[in-house]
Amino acid sequence: MRQYLSKGQKLKLQSNITRENIAILVHLFYEKAMRDEQIGEYFIIELGDNMANEEWTEHIELLVNFWATIFLDEERYKGDPYGPHFTMVGLRREDFIKWAKIFEHAANKVYVPHIAKLFKEKGDFYAQEFLQKLHLKSDLKELKSTIGWE
DSSP states (O other), X not given: OOOXXXXXXXXXXXXXXXXXXXXXXXXXXXXXXXXXXXXXXXXXXXXXXXXXXXXXXHHXXXXXXXXXXXXXXXXOOOSOSSGGGGGOTTOOHHHHHHHHHHHHHHHHHHBOHHHXXXXXXXXXXXXXXXXXXXXXXXXXXXXXXXXXXX
16 A cells, blocks of 8 residues: 655546555555654554654555445544544644644645545544543534635
């Protein structure tokens, strides 16, 4: 699953969803998220600062499986997307808003607009679910408005 973009390589917008372009989406998301001043530290603390290490490789594969289960009905993901986040200290509502913005940016770089919108909608759904399960107050309308996903 290491078919990511090399530095400077331009990606042609994808008009269908495949495991390969989900892997590109996930990798682009984490590259940007890890460098982000607001949320990057969460990822570095949990997984390290080298995306080539074993923890990152396993995490990226896990997330590719997660999104492939949702969009490709592959049923490879057998985990709890919420559980590991309960042990993360300091997560705030604003962090999930930032997560959603970075995820939207990555989806727009990988997919044509109507497919990117599917990922954004699912990302919005999961951001809202995380907020509720972690008892961080927000409502869907406010989240969509803040993110700009009207």
